[in-house]
Amino acid sequence: MEAYNVIQHLGRGTYGNVFLCEKIHNKQKVVMKKIQCETTSEIIIQAKNEAKILKMLKHPNIIEYFDSYFRDNEFHIIMEYAQHGTLYEYIKVNKPDLLSKEFVISTFTQILLGLDQIHNKFIIQRDLKTENIFLSGPNRNVVKIGDFGISKTLQNIDKTKTTIGTPNYLAPEVCEGKPYGRKSDIWSLGCVLYEMCALERLFSGPMAKVIMDIKSGVKKTIPIYQYGHGVQNIVNLCINVDPKRRPTTKSLLAHAEVIPMHASLMVNLANYCFPRLS
Structure with missing residues (x-):
């Protein structure tokens, strides 16, 4: 010890x-x-x-x-220890006009890679949010998922029913008390991506409004001029109210917006480093 x-x-x-x-x-x-x-x-x-x-x-x-x-x-x-704190703190403290597209796509891809490993182990993270995304590396260029206090091991089942997590990031099926599985994390991932682009939560306000907006599948538009329609497409795919129509981590890694960054990260991972981001 x-x-x-x-x-x-x-x-x-x-x-x-x-x-x-x-x-x-x-x-x-x-x-x-x-x-x-x-x-x-x-x-x-x-x-x-x-x-x-x-x-x-x-x-x-x-x-x-x-x-x-x-x-x-x-x-x-x-x-x-992730020396640069959380993604939430980075956005809140720096108050950037907008994050660079490179930073957003790299951060999203690294979260996606971590989430893919989690889902491969038959685990649901259940509280994926900017407060639980940690920044490390010399230039905040290494991204790590943390806080697994309410995560769930699926074991021999594909779904669970416990309503738990941060309300602003909950999937509709969780809000409605229905059985849910790994696709609930994909919904939360879409909320995180939107938040990185818009610098605000996708679902916010009084709790009753948040739940109503989530269940009705309210969609918002990111700054297209900065990030393009491809990133908006990823957000929309992730926050589909029908979990069956949401992508898996593997299909997201094959998305045209993600493939180049995924390839770059894999090359640099083999060399035990990550690309420097401004």
């Missing part, structure tokens, strides 16, 4: 407090999530579930799991 120094409190995750720490022996920075054992058994179950799922997922576009253990009446999860 590693020994760590706590550097600072980063905030709260789905449950528990999150700290930036460093390993004493080599000064490597890591993230430590601490969950009090006095909390409800359900929270501890979720924390163990997150550790179990993270351990299953080894991919450059997913936050890496290092360790988990009980100590001092707390459950600890040790994870990779």
Whole structure:
């Protein structure tokens, strides 16, 4: 078991407090999530579930799991530290006029690659949003999916029914309490893509309006002059109210807007680096 120094409190995750720490022996920075054992058994179950799922997922576009253990009446999860924070923070703090198309397509493709690995493992992320997309690398050019506290392993079934997640990103079938599967993550992915392009959430406002707009399949247009009709097409495909008509991660990776970036990322991944983005 590693020994760590706590550097600072980063905030709260789905449950528990999150700290930036460093390993004493080599000064490597890591993230430590601490969950009090006095909390409800359900929270501890979720924390163990997150550790179990993270351990299953080894991919450059997913936050890496290092360790988990009980100590001092707390459950600890040790994870990779993404030094540039979340995509949500990047948009909110920088308040750019618009993100470059290269950044948007690269970020989207890397999220898609991570999500493809998640779905290949028969897991639903269930809370895909800009707050759970982390930026790493020297120039914010490495993108990682994190926070698997409410993720679900499908095991021998294709769908689940628990209504859970962040309301602004919920798929219609989740809002309606219907069985749902991996296509619910595709809906959330479309919401994230729209948010990167428009710098605002696709569904926002009072909760009743958000749910009504989601169930009715409200569509909005991104800045076409910046991103083109191809990116708008991806958004529209992802937020189809019929989950059967939404694409899979594999079909999205074959989309004309994604193929060149996918190929570039695969070449650079083979060389253990990613292209620099402005």
